[in-house]
Amino acid sequence: MLSQQSTPVVRATLPAVGAAIGDIAELFYTKLFDAHPELLRDLFNRGNQANGEQKQALAGSIAAFAGMLLEHPDTRPDAMLGRIAHKHASLGITADQYKIVHKHLFAAIVEVLGDAVTPEVAEAWDEVYWLMANALIAIESGLYQQAGTADGEIWQQMTIVERRQETPDIVSLELRRADGRPCGAFRPGQYVSVQVELPDGAHQIRQYSLSAAPGRPEWRITVKHVREEVRPDGEVSSWLHQNAEAGDVLTVSAPFGDLTLAEDDGPLLLASAGIGSTPMLAMLNHLAATGSTRPVTVLHADRTPADHAHRAELRQLVRELPNAALHLWYEESSDQEPGASAGRADIGAVELPEGVTAYLCGPLPFMRAVRGDLLRRGVPAQDVHYEVFGPDLWLGQQ
Known part of the structure; x- marks a missing residue:
């Protein structure tokens, strides 16, 4: 004090x-x-x-x-x-x-x-x-x-074992340690840093959520192409989209991040928009892998079904959970996803159980709107958790 x-x-x-x-x-x-x-x-x-x-x-x-x-x-x-x-x-x-x-x-x-x-x-x-x-x-x-590292000694070399084009602007990369050792544990919702050397010799670092369950032999990150001509912070994602291929080696950190799934039996709300679905996928993968019976409400918003990375995987994971419900919104309506709603996400249209713990990830306007609606519905502020991709301009302002 x-x-x-x-x-x-x-x-x-x-x-x-x-x-x-x-x-x-x-x-x-x-x-x-x-x-x-x-x-x-x-x-x-x-x-x-x-x-x-x-x-x-x-x-x-x-x-x-x-x-x-x-x-x-x-x-x-x-x-x-x-x-x-x-x-x-x-x-x-x-x-x-x-x-x-x-x-x-x-x-x-x-x-x-x-x-x-x-x-x-x-x-x-x-x-x-x-x-x-x-x-x-x-x-x-x-x-x-x-x-398990000395202070600051977080880096390891990891080999890309598979590159998959999830949408026109999003790729997923499966990673294994280059030295053959196990990738190591992480908590569902955490992220890793990736450091790349750019053409001018700079070593720039960006964070990407681990988008699959802990316990698999590989880690998976999912990278949206943030175009440099639109936003200046897109130089690493542009490099990865243009250069990262199976067999290449990346410099990757140990996992960190505080948006992690609480280990209890209470009901959950996992609400995401766009690439914000990635930590939620890790949570759902973990819940399915452990045979969870927790009530889980999954809400995702995107531009179109074609822009929704890991869409089929999300549906499959929700089907595997006995007490899960999926709500989808797309800004443009499409026959690709029967039952999805058109327009922006509306948490007011979703039934929520008592005692729900909410996890939010996506653009700040989306999270502000969802969080505000949850508070108005009586969800305590301490039960609403979020992850910001980039500098947290929301710190101290919630």
Whole structure:
């Protein structure tokens, strides 16, 4: 918790820091990459830097953390910290890198806020930073231990054993460890990072959900082609679509991610849109493989049936579960899926059992709409879990 002397200072200055945090984040990344260009080349997502999403996520997380310290001084916001820590661990972030961030972040704060940063203010916000950083370092160290690796040593070489074109814009890749060892366990809903060397020599990293059940001899990732001419963060998916073939070797991380299936008997709602179906497929594969009798409501929305990756597999998995129901929406109606609804997903049209735990994955507007409808129907906020593909611009705003 914040010390007694820092609490009133942070409370008094949070509005000013919050109002300037976007400018602070912008300047921070400029200073960081000027001093350490290798971080932009080989660690940070260059696309998210170009479109500003990473700057927004950093600003939102710092402001949210400070606000939570003030509102709930006796508790640590572990849900928010855990989400960040899993992403950091999937990149191989280590404790020494927090010192680099601290140096350039505080230089940016002083430059943006000027004389307002008195020694007292600097000391209070320094305390906020290290409370957050040390909490993340501890959580990340625990994640590395769970993965059976030293801090930051997450990478392994994996061979593509099969490439399958699921839709015109989506491929799935089956992976095995190149050294012949077992792929290792993961929890349904987790993701791995894939690092590729691009034509300019940069080593860029992106996360992809494991879309099949744990316990199989292979891991499977499903990759949507994010076109670079549309979004600047598509350079890795473009490379994989254009280059990754059976027999090739990829650099892949250990599994991480906090959107994981709770091991109990309660009813579930798995709601997804587009490529957000991938963690739900792992959950359904796991439920089917373990003979689960849990009530499961599956909701998926997509543009058309032809754009819906693993569509036949989804239907088969729902059929294998004795208490599962499937609801499909497509923006364009089609005879390919009799019984599917046309238009956007409407959770209000779906019957939900008492005590349901919801898992959401898809574009932010979809998840906001579904989450809002669930809350209005009385589902407690703590029972609604989500995964964001990319920087989490929703942190602290739910």
